[in-house]
Amino acid sequence: xxxxxxxxxxxxxxxxxxxxxxxxxxxxxxxxxxxxxxxxxxxxxxxxxxxxxxxxxxxxxxxxxxxxxxxxxxxxxxxxxxxxxxxxxxxxxxxxxxxxxxxxxxxxxxxxxxxxxxxxxxxxxxxxxxxxxxxxxxxxxxxxxxxxxxxxxxxxxxxxxxxxxxxxxxxxxxxxxxxxxxxxxxxxxxxxxxxxxxxxxxxxxxxxxxxxxxxxxxxxxxxxxxxxxxxxxxxxxxxxxxxxxxxxxxxxxxxxxxxxxxxxxxxxxxxxxxxxxxxxxxxxxxxxxxxxxxxxxxxxxxxxxxxxxxxxxx
Numbered sequence: 157x158x159x160x161x162x163x164x165x166x167x168x169x170x171x172x173x174x175x176x177x178x179x180x181x182x183x184x185x186x187x188x189x190x191x192x193x194x195x196x197x198x199x200x201x202x203x204x205x206x207x208x209x210x211x212x213x214x215x216x217x218x219x220x221x222x223x224x225x226x227x228x229x230x231x232x233x234x235x236x237x238x239x240x241x242x243x244x245x246x247x248x249x250x251x252x253x254x255x256x257x258x259x260x261x262x263x264x265x266x267x268x269x270x271x272x273x274x275x276x277x278x279x280x281x282x283x284x285x286x287x288x289x290x291x292x293x294x295x296x297x298x299x300x301x302x303x304x305x306x307x308x309x310x311x312x313x314x315x316x317x318x319x320x321x322x323x324x325x326x327x328x329x330x331x332x333x334x335x336x337x338x339x340x341x342x343x344x345x346x347x348x349x350x351x352x353x354x355x356x357x358x359x360x361x362x363x364x365x366x367x368x369x370x371x372x373x374x375x376x377x378x379x380x381x382x383x384x385x386x387x388x389x390x391x392x393x394x395x396x397x398x399x400x401x402x403x404x405x406x407x408x409x410x411x412x413x414x415x416x417x418x419x420x421x422x423x424x425x426x427x428x429x430x431x432x433x434x435x436x437x438x439x440x441x442x443x444x445x446x447x448x449x450x451x452x453x454x455x456x457x458x459x460x461x462x463x464x465x466x467x468x469x470x
Contacts, residue, residue, distance in 0.1 A: 169203075170201065170202050170203045171202050171203065171253065171254060171273050171277070172202070172203045172204075172205055172252040172253065172254070173199075173202045173203070173204055173205065173252060173254040173255070173256065173269045173273060173327070174205045174206075174207055174246075174249075174250040174251075174252045174254070174255045174256070174330070175196045175204060175205065175206050175207065175255075175256050175257065175258050175264075175269075176207045176209060176243055176246030176247060176250070176255070176256070176257040176258075177189075177192060177193065177196070177206055177207065177208050177209070177246075177257070177258050177259075177260055178209045178211050178239055178242035178243055178246065178257070178259075178260070179208060179209070179210060179211060179260035180210075180211050180212055180214060180215060180237065180260075181210050181211075181215035181216055181219050181220050181223070182214070182215070182216060182219075183216035183218075183219060184375050185260060185261060185374070185375065186216065186219050188260060188261040188371075188374055189219070189223075189260045189261075191261075191263055192258055192259070192260050192261065192262060192263055193206055193208070193229065194263075195258075195263035195264040195265075196258060196264060196269075197228055198266070199264060199266070199267070199268065199269045199270065200266070200267065200270065201267065201269070201270030201273075202269045202270050202273060204269060205230065205250075205252055206228070206229050206230065207229075207230045207232065207246045207249055207250065208223055208229050208230065208231045208232070209231075209232045209233075209234060209242040209243070209245050209246045210223075210231065210232065210233045210234065211234055211237050211238070211239065211242040212234065212235070212236060212237025212238075213235055213236075213237075214237070220233075230249065232245055232246065232249060238343060239341075239343055239346060240338050240341035240342070240343065240346070243257060243338045243341075243346075244335070244337075244338040244339075247330075247333070247334055247335065247337060247338065248334070248335060250330055250334065252330060253329065253330055253331075254269075254272075254273055254276065254327055254328070254329065254330060255327070255328055255330045255333070255334070256269070256272070256324070256326060256327045256328070257323075257324060257326075258323070258324040258368070259323040259324055259370075261371050261374035262323055262324050262368060262369060262370050262371055263368070263369050263371075264324065264367065264368055264369075265290075265366060265367050265368060265369065267367075268287075268367035268368060269327065271287070271363075271365065271367060272285050272287065272326075272327035272363075272367065273327065275361060275363060276327060276328075276329055279361070281359055282329070282359050282360070282361055283328060283329050283332035283333065283354075283358040283359045283360065284326055284327070284328045284329070284332070284333070284354050284358045284359070284360045284361075285326065285327050285328075285360070285361050285362075285363060286307075286320065286321055286325055286326045286351075286354065286360060286361070286362050286363070287325050287326075287362070287363045287364075287365055287366065287367040287368070288300060288302060288304075288322075288325070288363065288364050288365060288366045288367070289322040289324070289325045289366050289367065289368040289369065289370050290366050290368070290369045290370065291322075291369075291370050291372060292369050292370065292371045292372065292373075293371075293372045293373050294373060297369060299366060300322055300366075300370070301318075302314075302318055302320040302362070302364065303317075303318065304362050304363075304364040306318075307320050307362040308361075308362060311351070311354070311355030311360060311362070312352060312355045312356060312400060312401065312404050313401075313403070313404070315348070315351045315352065315355060316404065316407055319347065319348065319351065320351065320362060321347045321348075321350055321351035321354070322347065322368060322370045323346075323347055323368070323370055324368040324370070325367065325368045325370075326350065326354070328358070332358065332359075333358070337350075337353070340394055340397055340398075341394060342387065342390050342391035342393070342394035343387055343390075343391070344387040344388060344390075344391040345388070345391035345392070345394075345395065348391075348395055349391075349394060349395060349398075352395055352398050352400065352404075353398060356398060356399050356400060357398075357399065388415035388418065388419065389412060389415040389416045389419055389435070389438065391415075392408055392411050392412040392415050393412060395408050396408045396409070396412070406443070409442060409443040409444075410443065410444065412442050412443075413439060413442035413443060413444055413445050413448075416435050416436075416438045416439040416442060416445070417435075417436075417439045417445075417448050417451070419435040420432050420435040420436045420439060420448075420451065420455075421451075423435055424454060424455065424458060429455070429458055429459055429462065432455055432458075433455055433459075436448070436451065436452060436455055439451075
């Protein structure tokens with residue numbers, strides 16, 4: 157009968173692709189995590205291998221139990237929370253030829269992994285492929301427009317003009333990035349770190365086809381937290397340790413200054429005067445930081461006000 161395999165016919169196995177999903181496994185994000193994992197498991201043309209890394213001890217026990225009972229998933233637990241460490245643990249557990257990652261609140265579009273694998277498999281000289289993506293906010297999806305030709309010419313400078321790496325938009329040849337890919341990454345600005353690493357240390361190709369949806373308004377999003385704002389300075393410093401051209405390093409120096417100044421204001425608003433002073437002094441030490449010297453009057457006013465209040469209380 158037509159379509160049946162004759163004796164001796166070979167069956168070509170589907171390419172196996174590991175997708176690392178680092179998650180704090182919070183109850184409020186249960187539905188998002190299920191959506192992300194289903195978008196991986198439903199990929200056609202490949203054999204998806206989701207590696208779920210439970211990041212820290214503040215997880216929802218019922219959710220983690222559900223994940224661990226699903227035979228389609230590989231679940232790892234890390235006692236201490238930390239995104240770079242969680243991603244590195246997932247990468248270390250990868251035993252497939254291809255590897256990617258996906259945030260626990262985003263989703264892959266149908267055919268995403270097969271399209272990326274086809275691009276890499278078709279060119280042995282490539283380490284990484286990065287694609288376009290859709291940005292979703294308030295239920296509306298828009299294409300994240302990127303100048304693909306500019307990325308091809310100079311990915312580092314193109315990234316400063318328009319960030320071209322979205323969460324979950326990349327696929328790498330595992331042998332080309334293991335185990336060093338996440339070394340030196342800070343806890344924030346992970347996409348910037350990977351983009352600059354891909355652009356300077358990997359043989360990369362950018363495809364203007366969207367393969368992922370990035371949700372910017374998820375509950376408990378790390379980018380909305382105080383820790384995220386406070387951690388920008390350290391994250392930018394981590395970027396500056398990458399082998400970047402001089403003009404890129406200068407632009408990052410300016411970003412470090414602004415990040416330190418913003419962290420100063422955030423700490424002052426939280427009433428953390430010691431941290432505010434520390435970040436202010438760091439600001440002054442950065443390139444062009446002298447222009448923020450007048451901000452010290454706000455710190456002095458808060459410090460003296462606290463002392464006066466303390467003397468009255470005594």
